[in-house]
Amino acid sequence: MALYLALRSIVVVVGKVVVYSYLSPSNDFTGRIEVQAHRGGMGMRSEESLWAFAYAMEIGADTLEMDSVFTKDGPDIYETKCTGDYVGEYIKNLTLAQVKSLDCDLQLHDYVQQNTHHGTKIAILEEVLELVNCYGDKDVTINLETKIDPTAPERTWPVEKYIELIPILSKHGLLERTTIQSFDWRTHILIHEQYPAVPLVALLDQTTIVPNTTGGAYPWLGGLNLEKDYDGDWVATAARDRGERYTLFTTKNVVDRANRLGMQVIPGTIDYEVMSNKMIDGGVHSIISNYPERVFAVARQRGLSIGHAKNPSMPECLTNASV
Template sequence: MRLIFSTFLIGTVFLNAFGASAYAMEDTPSKQQEVANVAHRGASAHAPENTMAAFEKAVDMKAGYIEIDVQMTEDEELVVIHDITVNRTTDGRGFVGDLSLEEIQALDAGSWFGKEFANEQIPTFEEVIDAYRGKIGILIELKSPELYPGIEEKVADVLIERNMQHPQNEKIIIQSFNHESMQVSKELLPNVPHGVLAGMTWDGVTEEQLANFATYADYFNPNLNIVTDELVTSVHEEGMEIYPYTVRAQKEADKLINLGVDGIITDYPEYVYKHPVNN
C-alpha cells in the first residue's frame, strides 16, 4: 500500500511540475517573439538582392519587414538597388545615376545569383511599394542621397500619393547613413518613423550624440559589431529603438536577441523568430 501511495505521490508531483512548465512555455512569449525580423534587401541569402524574387521570398518566410535600397536614375526615376553602380548585381556596367530607367530595366539582375533567377529586373520604388504595402513592413533606405538631390521629396511624394504618410503600426520606416538627409525627410514626413544608420566608426557613440539623433529619429540602427548592453540601454533611454545589421550567422542573431535589441536586419530571416512584430 505504501509503495502504491509513494508511486502516486511521485507521479502527481512530476505531472504538476511538467504541467506548470508546459503552461509557462506556452503562456510566456520568448525574447525572439519581440524582435522585428527585417529581411535585408529581401531574403537575400535565398534570392538575388533587391529583386521581387527576394521580396517575395521574405514574405513566404514570414519576415516582418523587407529592407530596400532606393536610388535615382539619370531621368530621375526611383529604383531599388544597393550599389551606386550596376556592375556587381547585373549584366551591365555604369553608375545608377548615369543610366535611364529604360536602360536600368533592360538589365538582368538575377543570373549572377542563379540561373533560375535569370531576367529578374531592378524594380522601381513604386513597384515595390504597390506590391508589398499592407502585406509586409517596408524599411526604406535612402542610399547615398547626397548623389541624388531631391530624392527625399520624390520618396515622400510616392508615399503621400498613396496616403502612406500616416503608417499603421510603424510598418513604413525610412533610414539612411546620411543623417542630414533623414532630417530633411523627417520634415517632409513627420509622422513616418525615421532611423539613422551607423557603421563601425560610430563605436563609442556618446549619449549626447544619441540625444541629438532622437530629436528627429525613432531608430538608431548600427553595425552589429558595435552593439553592447550599454548601447542598447542608451538607445532605449533616448526613446529610440535599435535594429542592428547585418546578421549572417545564427550565433549573431542569438547574441543580439540576448542583448535586448528591438529588431534584426538579416540576409537569413530563418535566423530570427519567423513571426513579425505588430502582427
C-alpha cells in the same frame, strides 16, 4: 556579413548602426522579436528583386528592408550585381529604360542558398509597393534606405531629390508603414522639416562617425559635430538628433543606454544563429538579416513569437519581376 546598428523604436544591425527614436506605446515587443528581411532576404533570393520581397512576405517577415536611388527619371531599388551595357555607370545618369535593360540574375558566391530567376530585372520603387498591395499584406512594413554619399556628390542626385520618395509612398497607401533610413543624416533633416510624422532611422558605421581630413567636419552627420558637441558619444548624438539616428556596436550596455534615451537598437546584418542569440541576450527587440528564417528558428527555440501570418505564393503579382 556587414555589421551595423539601427536606433529606432525597433531597428538593429551589426556592422552599421541605425538609430531612430520613435518609441510608440503600441510598439510592445515583450516576448517577441521583429525580423527585417535585408534587401528582401538576399541570402535566399536575388537581392532587392521582386522575387526577394515576395519571398519575405511569404515567410511572414515583419519588414522589407530595401535601398533606393534615383535615375534620370525616377527612383528604383538599388541593385549591385547585374550585367549589361551600363554596368559601372552612375545610375543617376541612366534612364529607367536603360536600367531595366540590365540582367540581375547572378548567383552571389557568398550566398550559396540564393535562388535566382533568369532575366531578373532591377525593381523600381513603385513596383515593390504595388507588389505589397497585390499580396494584400496589411501587416508588413517597409524600411527604405536612401543611397546617397555626401563625400561623393557626383554619384547621386542631390539630397533634396529624396523628398520625392514620400509622395510615392503616400500614393500607394504605404507611407504610414514606412521608415526612412540613411547613413547621410541630411536626408533625415530635410524629410523631418517637410514631413515631421515620418519615422526616421539613423545609420552609422566606423566610416561615418569620423571627421574628414580637412577641417574636422563630420560630413555624414548632417551638421552635427560628434567630438565637439557630444564628446564623441554616438548614443547621446543620436538622442539629440531627435532620436532619428544612432550609431553603436551591439552590447547590452549600448542597448540599455539607448533604451533609457527612448530608442531601441536594431542590429544587422545578423546572418548566423550564434549571433542572433547574442543579440537577443543583449536585449535587442529587432534583427535585420539576409536569412530571416534563421532568426525565426532561434526565436522559436527561445520561446519568442516572431513575424506575422505567412502569405501564399502569388505568381500573378510577379509579372514585372523578370523579362
